[in-house]
Amino acid sequence: xxxxxxxxxxxxxxxxxxxxxxxxxxxxxxxxxxxxxxxxxxxxxxxxxxxxxxxxxxxxxxxxxxxxxxxxxxxxxxxxxxxxxxxxxxxxxxxxxxxxxxxxxxxxxxxxxxxxxxxxxxxxxxxxxxxxxxxxxxxxxxxxxxxxxxxxxxxxxxxxxxxxxxxxxxxxxxxxxxxxxxxxxxxxxxxxxxxxx
Amino acid sequence: xxxxxxxxxxxxxxxxxxxxxxxxxxxxxxxxxxxxxxxxxxxxxxxxxxxxxxxxxxxxxxxxxxxxxxxxxxxxxxxxxxxxxxxxxxxxxxxxxxxxxxxxxxxxxxxxxxxxxxxxxxxxxxxxxxxxxxxxxxxxxxxxxxxxxxxxxxxxxxxxxxxxx
Numbered sequence: 001x002x003x004x005x006x007x008x009x010x011x012x013x014x015x016x017x018x019x020x021x022x023x024x025x026x027x028x029x030x031x032x033x034x035x036x037x038x039x040x041x042x043x044x045x046x047x048x049x050x051x052x053x054x055x056x057x058x059x060x061x062x063x064x065x066x067x068x069x070x071x072x073x074x075x076x077x078x079x080x081x082x083x084x085x086x087x088x089x090x091x092x093x094x095x096x097x098x099x100x101x102x103x104x105x106x107x108x109x110x111x112x113x114x115x116x117x118x119x120x121x122x123x124x125x126x127x128x129x130x131x132x133x134x135x136x137x138x139x140x141x142x143x144x145x146x147x148x149x150x151x152x153x154x155x156x157x158x159x160x161x162x163x164x165x166x167x168x169x170x171x172x173x174x175x176x177x178x179x180x181x182x183x184x185x186x187x188x189x190x191x192x193x194x195x196x197x
Numbered sequence: 198x199x200x201x202x203x204x205x206x207x208x209x210x211x212x213x214x215x216x217x218x219x220x221x222x223x224x225x226x227x228x229x230x231x232x233x234x235x236x237x238x239x240x241x242x243x244x245x246x247x248x249x250x251x252x253x254x255x256x257x258x259x260x261x262x263x264x265x266x267x268x269x270x271x272x273x274x275x276x277x278x279x280x281x282x283x284x285x286x287x288x289x290x291x292x293x294x295x296x297x298x299x300x301x302x303x304x305x306x307x308x309x310x311x312x313x314x315x316x317x318x319x320x321x322x323x324x325x326x327x328x329x330x331x332x333x334x335x336x337x338x339x340x341x342x343x344x345x346x347x348x349x350x351x352x353x354x355x356x357x358x359x360x361x362x
Contacts, residue, residue, distance in 0.1 A: 112306075
């Protein structure tokens with residue numbers, strides 16, 4: 001009498017799915033397709049974030065000492081001013097190209113992030129009058145409290161009236177003569193974003 | 198299926214045609230951008246170049262400029278010139294190359310505005326120069342005016358721009 005195993009049935013047993021090894025699970029997970037999809041999403045997200053939103057910068061120079069040392073690395077957040085304008089005290093990245101397409105919301109600006117920027121602190125807001133007297137910043141004639149300013153300075157500069165779209169920016173290191181320091185009025189369209197970290 | 202394949206092939210052919218057209222007949226903006234990239238490469242120098250290489254490179258630099266170039270620059274290296282001819286540009290390039298141990302010039306951010314007649318263009322750019330031995334790079338915003346002369350885009354005017362006013 002034939003055994004039950006052989007009557008009307010194949011001897012070949014269906015293949016049992018093999019358990020992936022622990023190394024494979026660690027490296028590519030239980031489902032490689034899902035893992036690769038996750039990696040692709042992560043790569044695209046990182047590319048978009050670090051190419052267009054958080055711009056990596058390296059400080060070159062001493063004009064922002066002691067807040068931002070020479071050769072230190074930071075990010076500039078281009079989304080910082082989507083919902084509100086730049087604030088006094090913010091450290092911002094300023095594009096060199098004054099002829100760049102105007103308006104932070106313009107696609108051309110977003111798709112062409114600048115490679116070289118100035119890193120400065122905003123001390124004056126649109127419409128204000130900014131001056132320097134014995135190293136102190138005067139906003140509309142009143143002394144500005146600058147807790148970040150650690151070094152003595154003796155700058156004296158006449159008052160500058162800012163336009164409706166202009167910000168007054170200056171570095172934190174004012175120990176050098178004012179002639180050697182890049183500071184002054186920046187258009188809103190030149191402000192790329194706020195420095196992070 | 199055949200129709201889809203035909204459509205895909207036609208689209209690929211059209212894309213190839215457009216690409217070929219842009220390669221063979223580049224837009225003025227593209228040509229000016231390419232000229233600027235070439236200029237940056239030509240101005241850059243290495244520390245151990247021979248006198249002959251230096252002279253040839255300096256002459257090549259002059260070839261990017263019109264016979265007379267209008268200057269409105271605030272750079273001490275250039276002195277108080279209002280204009281320069283090609284010979285002076287060659288001499289200046291030669292002097293710069295001999296003085297600097299090595300120089301690496303880049304134009305990282307370029308904005309080009311082509312005039313409606315497509316015979317002139319304005320390039321607003323950032324010059325980034327790294328001199329060997331110097332810690333900090335020299336970064337300066339500049340404006341170059343190009344004019345098309347006998348099919349060649351030549352620089353006719355250079356001006357420095359104050360980024361913060």
